Amino acid sequence: MLRSCAARLRTLGAGRGGARPPAGNPGPAQRWFSSEKLSANDRSLPNPSWNKDLRLLFEQFMKKCEDGSWTHMPSYSYKNTLSTQDFTTLIRDGKLPNKHLSQAQLFTRSYEEGLGFEYVMFYNDAENRTICFFQGGPYLQGAPGFLHGGAISTMIDATLGTSAMIAVGIVMTANLNITFKRPIPLGSAVVINSQVDKIEGRKVFVSCNVRSADEKTVYTEATSLFIKLEPGKSLT
Numbered sequence: 001m002l003r004s005c006a007a008r009l010r011t012l013g014a015g016r017g018g019a020r021p022p023a024g025n026p027g028p029a030q031r032w033f034s035s036e037k038l039s040a041n042d043r044s045l046p047n048p049s050w051n052k053d054l055r056l057l058f059e060q061f062m063k064k065c066e067d068g069s070w071t072h073m074p075s076y077s078y079k080n081t082l083s084t085q086d087f088t089t090l091i092r093d094g095k096l097p098n099k100h101l102s103q104a105q106l107f108t109r110s111y112e113e114g115l116g117f118e119y120v121m122f123y124n125d126a127e128n129r130t131i132c133f134f135q136g137g138p139y140l141q142g143a144p145g146f147l148h149g150g151a152i153s154t155m156i157d158a159t160l161g162t163s164a165m166i167a168v169g170i171v172m173t174a175n176l177n178i179t180f181k182r183p184i185p186l187g188s189a190v191v192i193n194s195q196v197d198k199i200e201g202r203k204v205f206v207s208c209n210v211r212s213a214d215e216k217t218v219y220t221e222a223t224s225l226f227i228k229l230e231p232g233k234s235l236t
């Protein structure tokens with residue numbers, strides 16, 4: 001299963017309108033989220049901890065990728081990927097990383113398989129939409145049996161941030177407004193459906209909702225503002 005998914009990913013086009021971008025000119029999703037030679041470490045592929053709903057959603061959307069309407073987004077723990085180097089060069093002005101940076105990992109990929117954030121994202125260019133299928137593991141507990149609100153916020157931020165980055169490039173979250181409507185059971189698969197609502201200069205306004213896999217329950221709603229960073233402008 002893993003091998004066939006990885007093989008399919010390698011053949012998927014990720015450019016606008018589903019066309020494979022020319023060599024050396026990656027499409028928006030590929031630009032920030034993919035690196036061919038790292039695909040063996042892709043954490044967005046099914047593993048034994050994924051429940052039936054998460055697997056089903058993954059398979060449904062991999063099928064939708066075949067006609068180019070949706071693009072699967074690989075995901076890595078972020079160590080030394082091209083995109084983090086870009087971030088460091090552009091935003092940190094090429095300064096040498098400090099000792100913590102050499103150990104740094106993407107927060108959402110820093111737990112062992114099944115214990116924390118299990119998720120996969122797909123992106124629809126025509127509709128400016130990013131969808132995330134997320135299963136929160138036992139280390140993300142808040143109220144007994146339910147996900148911690150901070151863990152939900154984290155996945156919302158990651159999904160909305162992905163939407164914004166695909167739209168304009170490197171961004172940071174300026175604000176995030178979340179309404180928790182129902183608690184999310186630990187270990188259940190949920191769907192985070194996000195869209196870019198408006199772009200005004202460097203400001204990207206995005207929103208999402210979080211629903212159960214059967215779409216019957218709306219757990220959470222959120223809106224957010226991301227700001228496109230200016231290369232060379234110090235963040236500190």
Ligand SMILES: CCCCC/C=C\C/C=C\C/C=C\C/C=C\CCCC(=O)SCCNC(=O)CCNC(=O)[C@H](O)C(C)(C)COP(=O)(O)OP(=O)(O)OC[C@H]1O[C@@H](n2cnc3c(N)ncnc32)[C@H](O)[C@@H]1OP(=O)(O)O
Pocket residue numbers: 032033083084087157158159161162165170171172173174175202203225227228229230233235
């Ligand atoms: C995000 C990481 C990117 C890494 C890339 C590498 C790899 C990518 C691969 C995978 C990652 C995938 C997805 C991302 C995953 C997760 C996302 C996590 C994102 C975060 O976890 S991120 C941490 C929390 N985040 C912060 O730590 C930001 C702290 N903050 C600042 O660093 C500055 O605040 C900044 C940079 C936001 C803006 O600073 P700035 O100097 O560039 O811009 P400035 O202040 O001039 O504002 C310009 C115009 O925006 C308006 N404006 C600004 N802030 C506003 C607000 N809050 N409300 C309403 N309007 C606001 C102004 O009013 C002005 O408006 P106007 O032009 O009309 O006057």
